[in-house]
Amino acid sequence: MNQIAAILIDGIIYSSWLFVIAVGLTLIYGVMKILNVAHGSLYALGAYAATAFGGYWIAQGHPPLGSYGMLVVAAVAVGLTAGPLIERGLLRLVYGKEEVVLVLVTYAVFLILEDLTKLAFGVDPLSIPQPYGLLGSIEVGDLIYPTYSLVVVLLSVVVGIGLAMTLNRTRHGKILQAVIHDREMAAATGINVSRVYLVTFTIGTALAALGGALTAPTISVQPGIAAEVIVLAFAVVVIGGLGSLGGAALGAVIVGMVRAWAVHKWPEVELFSVYAVMAAVLVMRPKGLFAVPEARKI
Amino acid sequence: MSVILEARRLNKSFGAVTAAADISVGVQRDSVVGLIGSNGAGKTTFLNMVTGYLAPTSGSIHYGDRDITGMAPREITRLGICRSFQIPQLFDNLSVRENLRVGVGIAARCARAGGHTPGEAGEIDTFIERFNLGGYRDQLAGLLPEGVRKLLDIAMAVAGHPNLLLLDEPTSGVSADEKFRLMDMVMGALKAQGVTVLFVEHDMEIVARYTQRILAFYEGRIIADGEAQAVLRDADVRRHVIGEELHPGRAEAAGG
Amino acid sequence: MPRDRTTRILLGALLVLLGAGPFLPKWAMFMLNVSLSWGTVVLGMMLLMRTGLVSFGQGLYYCLGAYAAGVSYAKLGIGDIAVMLLASTAVTVAVSAVLGLLLAKYRDIFFAMLSLAFSMILFGLLVKTSELGSTDGFGLSVASVAGVPLAEGWDRYAVFASAVVVAFGAALGMQRYLDSHTGRLAGAIRDNELRVEYMGASVRRVIHLNYVISAVLAGLGGGLVGITIGHVDPEMAFWTTSGEFVFIAILSGTGNVLAPFLGATIFETVRSFAYEYSPNTWQLVLGITMLLVIVFLPGGLWSVFTRRRTP
Numbered sequence: 001m002n003q004i005a006a007i008l009i010d011g012i013i014y015s016s017w018l019f020v021i022a023v024g025l026t027l028i029y030g031v032m033k034i035l036n037v038a039h040g041s042l043y044a045l046g047a048y049a050a051t052a053f054g055g056y057w058i059a060q061g062h063p064p065l066g067s068y069g070m071l072v073v074a075a076v077a078v079g080l081t082a083g084p085l086i087e088r089g090l091l092r093l094v095y096g097k098e099e100v101v102l103v104l105v106t107y108a109v110f111l112i113l114e115d116l117t118k119l120a121f122g123v124d125p126l127s128i129p130q131p132y133g134l135l136g137s138i139e140v141g142d143l144i145y146p147t148y149s150l151v152v153v154l155l156s157v158v159v160g161i162g163l164a165m166t167l168n169r170t171r172h173g174k175i176l177q178a179v180i181h182d183r184e185m186a187a188a189t190g191i192n193v194s195r196v197y198l199v200t201f202t203i204g205t206a207l208a209a210l211g212g213a214l215t216a217p218t219i220s221v222q223p224g225i226a227a228e229v230i231v232l233a234f235a236v237v238v239i240g241g242l243g244s245l246g247g248a249a250l251g252a253v254i255v256g257m258v259r260a261w262a263v264h265k266w267p268e269v270e271l272f273s274v275y276a277v278m279a280a281v282l283v284m285r286p287k288g289l290f291a292v293p294e295a296r297k298i
Numbered sequence: 299m300s301v302i303l304e305a306r307r308l309n310k311s312f313g314a315v316t317a318a319a320d321i322s323v324g325v326q327r328d329s330v331v332g333l334i335g336s337n338g339a340g341k342t343t344f345l346n347m348v349t350g351y352l353a354p355t356s357g358s359i360h361y362g363d364r365d366i367t368g369m370a371p372r373e374i375t376r377l378g379i380c381r382s383f384q385i386p387q388l389f390d391n392l393s394v395r396e397n398l399r400v401g402v403g404i405a406a407r408c409a410r411a412g413g414h415t416p417g418e419a420g421e422i423d424t425f426i427e428r429f430n431l432g433g434y435r436d437q438l439a440g441l442l443p444e445g446v447r448k449l450l451d452i453a454m455a456v457a458g459h460p461n462l463l464l465l466d467e468p469t470s471g472v473s474a475d476e477k478f479r480l481m482d483m484v485m486g487a488l489k490a491q492g493v494t495v496l497f498v499e500h501d502m503e504i505v506a507r508y509t510q511r512i513l514a515f516y517e518g519r520i521i522a523d524g525e526a527q528a529v530l531r532d533a534d535v536r537r538h539v540i541g542e543e544l545h546p547g548r549a550e551a552a553g554g
Numbered sequence: 555m556p557r558d559r560t561t562r563i564l565l566g567a568l569l570v571l572l573g574a575g576p577f578l579p580k581w582a583m584f585m586l587n588v589s590l591s592w593g594t595v596v597l598g599m600m601l602l603m604r605t606g607l608v609s610f611g612q613g614l615y616y617c618l619g620a621y622a623a624g625v626s627y628a629k630l631g632i633g634d635i636a637v638m639l640l641a642s643t644a645v646t647v648a649v650s651a652v653l654g655l656l657l658a659k660y661r662d663i664f665f666a667m668l669s670l671a672f673s674m675i676l677f678g679l680l681v682k683t684s685e686l687g688s689t690d691g692f693g694l695s696v697a698s699v700a701g702v703p704l705a706e707g708w709d710r711y712a713v714f715a716s717a718v719v720v721a722f723g724a725a726l727g728m729q730r731y732l733d734s735h736t737g738r739l740a741g742a743i744r745d746n747e748l749r750v751e752y753m754g755a756s757v758r759r760v761i762h763l764n765y766v767i768s769a770v771l772a773g774l775g776g777g778l779v780g781i782t783i784g785h786v787d788p789e790m791a792f793w794t795t796s797g798e799f800v801f802i803a804i805l806s807g808t809g810n811v812l813a814p815f816l817g818a819t820i821f822e823t824v825r826s827f828a829y830e831y832s833p834n835t836w837q838l839v840l841g842i843t844m845l846l847v848i849v850f851l852p853g854g855l856w857s858v859f860t861r862r863r864t865p
Contacts (some may be wrong), residue, residue, distance in 0.1 A: 035663055063849060093849055099663055100608050105848055107797060111841030118834045141656050227794055231674055272678025275671045282668050283656060349752070375754040387752070389745040400742045401753050403735040408754040458753055 006143055007260045008225060013149045015256025016156035020214060021229060023163065023248045024207030024237035030180045030243030031200040031283055033099060034091070037106040039208050040230030045153075047225065048121045049074035050216040054128045068151070069126075070211040081204025087201040109194060110226065118223050125220035160205070160249055167245065177199065235278040241288030248250035250289060254281075288297025300331040302462055303348065303497075304493050310343055316551035317343040318354070319518040325462075325494060330485075332505040332526065333498045334539055335515030339500045342384070344515070349381050352452040361462070376408045380460035384467045384498075386451035390398050390440030394450055397439050398422045401457040408458075421457070426503050428487040429453040445472045445480060452484055456493075463488065469504055477501060481508055502540060506530060514539050521553035558731055560810060568722045571623045575714050583714050587782040589822045590721040592802065593815035595775035597724055598768030599803040600814050604763050605743030606734070607661065610771045611669030612799045613647045614676050617791035619773025620780035621686070622646075623661060624694045633697035635716050639777050646773030647766060654765040673791050680788035691787025694780060716777050724771055725811045731767075733810070772799075783809055 004027050025039045053074040054067040086109060135147035167173035178186040179196050187193045211229075219225070236255050240247025258277050262270040269276070281289060303325040310318035320339050325331055333341045346352040348359055350371035360368045366374055378449040401436050402421050426432055429449050434442055439450060452468060468484065469477040481504055488495065495533055499505045504514060505526065512529040514522040522529045595616055600608050624630040626641045649692070653672060660668055681689050698704055699712045731737040739760045742750050743820035747757045780786040789795065798821070806817030828836035 033709070090845070099846075100666065101848060104608075104800065105665065105845065107800070108844040108848070111837040115835050115838035115841075123834065126623060155853040193575065227792075231670070232792055234667060234670070236662075238671075242663070268682045269678070271681055272675045275674040275678060277673045279675065282660075282664065282671070286660060286664060368752075372751045372754055372756055375752055381752060387746055387749040389742050389744050389749065392741060396738075400738055400750075403738070404750070404753040404755040408734070454749065454753065 002142055003264060005141060006086075007257075007264050009140060009143065009145065009261035010263065011155060011253075011257040013053055013145070014260055015252045016153040017211070017215065017233065018236050019249055020159055020207065021154075021211035022233045022240075022252055023159065023245065024204035024211075025063040025233050026203055026237045026240065026243055026248040027163070027247065028204035028205070029237065030245075031176060032091075032197055034102045034106060035099070035234075035242070036204070037103060037230060038086070038109040038113055038201055039106075039204075040226035040228075041110050041117065042078065042205045042208035042214075043212035043229050043233075043285075044084060044117055044221075044223075044226040045078045045113070046075050046212030046238035047216040047221045048117060048126065048212075048221075049209065050213035051126045051128045051221050054216070058128075072210065075206055075210035075213040078209035079202050082209075083202030083205035084198060086205070089196050091197075091201070110230070114223065114226060117159035117226075122216070123223055125222040127220045128217055148217065155214065157161075159210075160245075162221055163245055180181070215250050225298045232274060235274050239278055239281045241285075244288070247288060247290035299397065300327050302362060303326065303496075304360040305344070305348070306346060306358045308344070309355045310340075310352060311355050312349060314318075315430070316518045318347070321518075321520055322524065323513060323520060328492055329492055329511060330495045330509050331497075332509035332512045333515065334348065334505055334512060334529075334535075336539055338516040339515035339539075341515050342466060343518075344406070345381065345466055345484045345496075345498060346487040348374075349379060349396065349464060375458060378461040379389070379456040379464065380458035380462075381464040381470060382448075382452045382455040382466060384470060388439040388447060388450055389452070391438060393436045393438055394434045394442070395422060395426065395436060397450060397454065398457060401454045405458045418449070425453050425457055425487075428483075429456075430483060448472055449480060449483070453487075456484075456487060459491070460493060462494045462496070465495065467498050467500065469501055471536050472554060477504060478507075502530065556751040560812060561726065563665040563812060564722055564725055564729075564776040566720060566837055571718045572715060575711050575718070580710070583710060583820055584664075584782065585826060586819075587714055587717045588779060589819040590717040590776035590815065591775040591782065592799070592822065593775075593797055593818035594721050594724050594778070595772045596772030596802045596806060596814035596818055597728055597811060599726065599799055600806070600808050600811075601740065601764050602768045603803060603808050604744060605740040605761055607761070607765075608800065609669045609768070610793065610796050610800060611671070611673035612712050612768070613796035614669070614673035614790045615650060615772035615781075616650060616776035616795065616799070617673070617676055617786075618642070618645050618789070619776030620790055621680070621776075622741065622773070623780045624692060624786040625686075627696075628692055633695065634699060634701065635696050635781060636700040637714070637772060638694075638696070638781060639720065642773040642777035643770055646769045650766045650769030654762040654769075657765060657780075658761040662725075670793050672714035673796055674793060677788050677791040677793075678848065679759060680791065687787070689788060691785060691789075693785045698780055713778075713781055717782070720774055720778060721815065722724075724774070725815065729811045732792055736763070737762060772779070801840060804844060805827040 021043060024037075024042075025036060028034060028036050028039075050071045055071040057067050057070045058064055090105070090109065091102075094102060096107075135151070137144050137146050140149065165173075167177060175186070175191055175196060178189070178191060179193055183193055186196075212225075232255070236251040237248060238251075239247070239254055240251030254277060255274050258273050259270060262273040266273075285291075301324040308314070308318050308321040317338075318419050321340070321344060333344065335341045343352065347354050348366075350366070350369050350373070353368040357363055360366065361374075361377060361379065364377065366379075367375065373512075381409045389400060392400065393552050399422055402425070407486075426435060429452070431446065431450060431453065434446055434450075439447065442450065448471065450466060452465060455463060455465070465484075471481055472480055485508060509526050511524065512522070512526045513520050514529055514532070514535045516534075521538065522532045530540065569585070578586070595612060599609060599612055622641040622645040623638035626638045632641075633637065647728060657665060657668060680686060680691075686692060694711060696704070696713065699716060704712050724778065732740070743757050743760060750757050776790060779790075802814065802817045802821045805821065806813040824839070825836060828839055
């Protein structure tokens with residue numbers, strides 16, 4: 001009984017983390033039809049930025065709780081700088097090329113950012129343990145969890161609901177949906193698709209960075225985290241269906257639960273379980289579970 | 299005269315849309331049949347069902363004495379049914395010659411697998427000549443003028459040595475003065491082989507000139523079936539397909 | 555004397571390399587081994603790209619080939635190069651024949667993602683398999699080739715010669731294949747699958763065949779690298795390895811069977827020197843080069859990426 005609870009809670013925590021990381025990726029794909037390999041690099045940048053900002057905040061003697069706010073600030077900072085830079089500076093040049101070519105472009109960006117990050121932040125592992133342990137821990141029966149994890153879960157829910165409401169209730173959201181469904185038609189009705197792309201990519205970048213920022217206090221931030229995360233994000237997004245917000249949530253839950261189960265019950269397959277699920281889903285539903293339907297153009 | 303193709307009570311619906319309703323028709327060997335009807339009337343749906351692109355909701359299709367309902371396009375082609383497309387389906391990055399080379403190569407190997415008559419060496423050049431593609435021999439298919447693309451598309455279909463040839467709007471997208479030249483060429487090329495031809499057309503002059511029999515479609519049904527001139531004069535066909543003429547005198551001239 | 559230039563170049567290269575082999579310095583021989591092996595892998599990718607597919611998971615077969623050679627040594631006590639490479643071939647044929655049935659149904663991003671998934675599955679499996687050394691992998695060495703024991707000091711040349719012969723055979727074979735009817739179908743499928751089916755040929759069958767061929771080439775490359783380095787590890791199946799193969803494939807273009815080897819040599823050379831002088835910027839260089847090629851040299855890319863499928 002205890003083990004089931006442990007698996008469930010671990011699953012929820014991991015799923016929340018995965019959701020925040022993956023949702024930006026699926027958003028960018030949905031709107032711009034680009035599978036952004038550099039998403040992992042932006043996650044890493046967010047982690048590094050969080051370490052830098054958070055570390056600075058605490059070093060300046062400000063109240064440690066504020067360092068949580070710094071995490072978000074770091075994410076937004078990365079989003080607002082890296083996002084437009086990449087979108088305007090590079091992606092503009094290659095819009096219209098085939099999907100696979102765009103993936104390769106973002107793969108090149110990933111390579112470039114790997115080294116730029118190393119140059120900016122060095123190769124030594126960095127860490128910012130402070131905000132993590134700050135809130136102490138909570139007990140669920142016999143199990144003890146850091147309260148920080150609860151923060152992550154709550155934040156992911158906020159992000160999810162916020163995005164869903166923005167997409168469905170606001171005018172901007174409707175515009176985004178229009179572009180997702182048919183870019184040409186959206187442009188024909190006067191929507192500034194170019195600006196939508198910029199905004200979407202910036203938001204997606206900020207979300208990736210947020211994922212990294214939230215993770216920063218729990219790991220040692222070092223080169224290589226980008227490469228590990230990107231494949232996880234791919235798995236989540238592909239399982240859920242590229243471009244689907246609900247799909248990202250479902251994919252995150254599935255991957256999170258499977259991994260939690262594997263960690264507890266069958267550790268040997270932990271690493272490959274995620275990809276096995278991804279392969280299994282693709283076999284049954286070639287476009288993922290909630291893929292955005294494409295009209296056939298005859 | 300035997301029946302080479304027979305459709306029995308074909309139905310096709312996409313959800314609430316009925317694309318084909320109770321279509322039953324038999325096509326005689328070696329005949330030339332025109333399919334007319336406004337957009338959405340069901341002509342292309344019929345073609346698509348015969349060639350395996352779509353499976354009918356109900357009913358059956360027979361080729362000779364064989365039931366080909368729901369068979370894959372590849373298998374149907376191997377039995378001797380070839381088609382051309384409304385939008386030419388070519389290998390854009392290959393030259394005209396290379397396109398035909400692939401086509402003839404596939405057809406030759408199908409023959410070995412038990413299909414129709416095998417191709418001979420030099421066939422590629424024969425087709426290029428017959429369809430007057432000599433001037434475009436080494437040009438990439440993607441860069442050809444539309445009329446030539448259509449010709450090549452039809453040539454590819456003919457390269458499959460079909461017994462039954464289906465042409466989907468062979469002259470659409472072709473300029474008015476080119477239309478007759480194209481059809482003359484195609485029909486001339488086919489005369490050498492005994493081929494049954496069905497083609498979908500919107501241009502009534504073309505249909506009148508080249509077909510012996512016309513099937514008129516409307517809302518998924520065949521509303522007229524008979525000798526070409528008679529069908530073109532049919533009141534229902536006038537109403538739903540050709541359109542009423544404001545000047546009846548001119549209408550007689552066009553139909554005659 | 556064969557008539558076409560490519561075959562003549564291949565033959566010439568074969569003779570020159572085999573002849574010059576014994577006189578090459580160690581580092582040169584090593585780099586050539588790796589270049590030829592990677593070139594073989596990319597040759598397989600080239601075939602897939604000509605068929606209109608980009609695989610982000612060739613690392614799966616590259617790694618399988620390497621481990622097949624390694625396991626032959628470590629678990630079966632075999633030290634024969636030829637037998638090891640045969641093992642690589644057998645394993646990759648078996649796995650790709652099965653996986654190919656599934657993968658032949660996918661295109662574009664999903665083909666890329668699914669192939670990536672399978673390579674990561676292998677990675678995960680190997681990392682957790684302690685019998686195979688987990689993340690450390692394990693070592694292997696060779697003592698004979700095709701039954702002939704290697705004399706003292708000739709083992710390195712034997713490995714080199716094997717790489718040269720395999721690369722030559724692969725390139726020549728590929729050239730002949732691409733010139734055959736089935737080989738020509740690859741480009742046709744890339745351009746218009748619908749038309750291929752409507753002429754009566756099976757698209758799936760050709761894609762499956764080409765997938766298996768590319769897998770075998772990747773496996774041979776992996777086996778050769780494993781033998782050259784004397785070591786195999788799970789990193790060979792990590793997606794970034796596959797990414798490097800993709801990069802070389804883009805750089806090389808799909809125009810000629812010599813291209814992958816040229817591209818691999820350039821890549822290997824640049825990487826070795828860049829890594830030595832500035833280990834923190836070689837990926838930067840790679841990324842920028844890739845972008846330049848994509849944006850300014852679509853001539854190398856266009857034949858891969860101007861596909862048209864079902865309308």
